[in-house]
Amino acid sequence: MVSAVPVSPTEPAVRRALAEVSDPEIPTVSIVDLGIVERVAVRDDGIHVELLPTFVGCPALDVIRATVEERLADFGRPVEVGFRFDPAWTTDRLTKAGRDGLRRAGIAPPSEGAVGCPFCDSTNVAMDNLFGPTLCRSLFYCRSCRQPFESFKPV
């Protein structure tokens, strides 16, 4: 994963590196596909990355910051990672690959309409709890394959 030869830090190179950083709780989704990478700037004084928290109280932010700093350290420049609320992260920012990655982790992608079971695609599902194990997820039960699953909350 770590490049042997330092790559010069162009913006596309930095974005490619960020695409290798996974969400700390969902290893199948990169932070780029999660849609939280708002801005990347490469300047003489270093690499600046601005990220959008999915939820204001997300406890994973410090871990994400540390992982990004670690991944970008290869470029040999100072790295600054900041968080901002504008624009607000919304579930529309998830990419197609991000939604597929959620399904692979057993999490239904966010949906304002019918929620589909990530295991069997059935929409014959019931919400068990609006709140789940993390701020960003609700709990569902699939009546077709009888499997409980989590669903990303639409925000």
Next chain:
Amino acid sequence: MNDDVRVALDALLLSMADDEFVIGFSDSEWTGVAPMLEEDVAMSSLAQDELGHARALYDLLAQLRDDGRDADAIAYDREPHEYRHCRLVDHGRGDWARTVVRRFLYDTADTVRLDALADASYAPLAELIGKIRREERYHVMHARAWFERLAGHDGEPRRRLEDAVRHLAQDAGTVFADLPGEGALVEAGILNAPMADLHKRWLDQVAARFEAYSLPLPTAPPHPDARHAHTDDFRWLWGEFTSVRRLDPVATW
């Protein structure tokens, strides 16, 4: 920003952050002992949301004050009488019905307050509010569902809900207690109406639901001391939430 606006904005941010902080901590007392597993998860998640909002608001306040004290210092290094949360969230956890009524009153009121700040001319606040509003709608859905569930069931659920409404009636609207210097915030385009107007807006919004369940609408105007006079319940909670910090104030986490 002139001094009047700065002082009033300081008071606004502190009141909102303390509201979220105190209700968040009270809710977290249900972790492990809620009436059912689903609600254990829900209350823990709500608490985490509120503490996250409190932290973001304390961060804004720390930036505004720029005196070297960070969000943790503001949150934890004060005496109980220096907190500015409203009386509604000042009572102890109580039973499940009281928690449900408190959340319903608070979440509906908080929504009115957030709406009044959505177009704030102070960009850092407007940006944060934009994000918080998207999350709070889940809180309102949860509070409303439980309020209706208890109100609509005769017997013990209904009786306990009525007790809770009676217990909290005097303090129901205290989210909208007068804020020192709030006129300056309205003039500066930060708050879109005085607190007294927001109190009316809120009553208009919740009236139908109280009427539908034949419950007395808690119309009492907020007492001017509503953000200053705290109960013994709060002093106990303060002892809990500052205990670790007081053990070692300079520890890093």
